[in-house]
Amino acid sequence: MRARAHRLPTYAPLAITSMMDLLTIVLVFLLQNFETTPSAETFGPVELPTSTSEEPLIVAVTLTVSREGLAVDGVPLLQVAPSVPNGWPPGVVREGILPDLAALLQARRSAAEGNADPEDVDMVGQINLVADRGIPYAALRDVLSTASRSGFTRFRFATAGGAQ
Amino acid sequence: MRERRRSRMTEGADLDLLPVMNLISLLIPFLLTATQFVSTTSVAATAPTAGVAKSEEVVPPRVSISRKGFDLALVGLEDRPGYPGGVIPCLTAGCENRDAYDYDALADRLAWAKLQRPDTVDVILMPQPDVVYEVLIGTMDAARSMPTAGGRAGAVMFPVVSIVAGKP
Incomplete structure (x- = not known):
């Protein structure tokens, strides 16, 4: 009777082999789906338009235009909603240029040009534009115009894949 | 004595899976947060460049x-x-x-x-x-x-x- 009481606290070893199998399969699946390409850095709720294009985004400065404002590489720059259909409110935009954005882009361009890394040199003049699908072109026009005049003339519009 | 030692040598030690489990447990949450189930693609465009069009140059649509x-x-x-x-x-x-x-x-x-x-x-x-x-x-x-x-x-x-x- 006493010997039986001694046996009770003995536990069977935890069989983790099946769990290891499961975790390994999940890990392989996630590693396969892991993307090393840059993703769209968003600012505020942004609903991307769909497109049939399958080209990925590039490594470049990312401008986000949402219904809340404008951000550069995920950092808010202007927290003013672009008015529909006239684009940015007066004061924020002057003669088709967003002065704050222009200053920042020119600084980025100078920094990239001074960098000897070939990958950074390649990104000079390129921009990823992440914009909400309902944004009027007037708001984008001012952003594109500012970027263009700051030396960024090549754009990539971020879209959600899968459109037919 | 010799027999005892030999039997101990052939007896395989249990594989210690705990460090591997720790590693996998860390990797899976990281990959889950990094996974994008909606793929982000892009469409390229350029700003128009200023210049004088040549007479034989084809005007695009x-x-x-x-x-x-x-x-x-x-x-x-x-x-x-x-x-x-x-x-x-x-x-x-x-x-x-x-x-x-x-x-x-x-x-x-x-x-x-x-x-x-x-x-x-x-x-x-x-x-x-x-x-x-x-x-x-x-x-x-x-x-x-x-x-x-x-x-x-x-x-x-x-x-x-x-x-x-x-x-x-």
Whole structure:
């Protein structure tokens, strides 16, 4: 009777082999789906338009235009909603240029040009534009115009894949 | 004594899976947070470059986008039979959303232009200020590849897009 009481606290070893199998399969699946390409850095709720294009985004400065404002590489720059259909409110935009954005882009361009890394040199003049699908072109026009005049003339519009 | 030692040597030690489990347990949450189930793609475009057009230079197709529909101009092809340029009205009045625009008709007409000038890869888009962004993307999609029976995924038409401000 006493010997039986001694046996009770003995536990069977935890069989983790099946769990290891499961975790390994999940890990392989996630590693396969892991993307090393840059993703769209968003600012505020942004609903991307769909497109049939399958080209990925590039490594470049990312401008986000949402219904809340404008951000550069995920950092808010202007927290003013672009008015529909006239684009940015007066004061924020002057003669088709967003002065704050222009200053920042020119600084980025100078920094990239001074960098000897070939990958950074390649990104000079390129921009990823992440914009909400309902944004009027007037708001984008001012952003594109500012970027263009700051030396960024090549754009990539971020879209959600899968459109037919 | 010898027998005892030999039996201990052949007895395999249990594999210590705990460090591996720790590693996997850390990797899985990281990968789960990094996983994108909606793939982000992109469409390329350029700002127009200033310059004087040469007389022999081919003028690319120009598509004006407004709240009335598309207006296609194919400079230099006007005298060809079957010239398809002109207004392509929206499918529904007011052009309220992306689906209201007739992208299939635009793609068909651009395909005609591509057949006339196979070497041209540029297209100029001129959206009006009140046109929403998704219509611009839809127009770029329509211009990029030839229309096919199963959707727009045919041969490449005009992949090089320049965007200029539309007529005020």
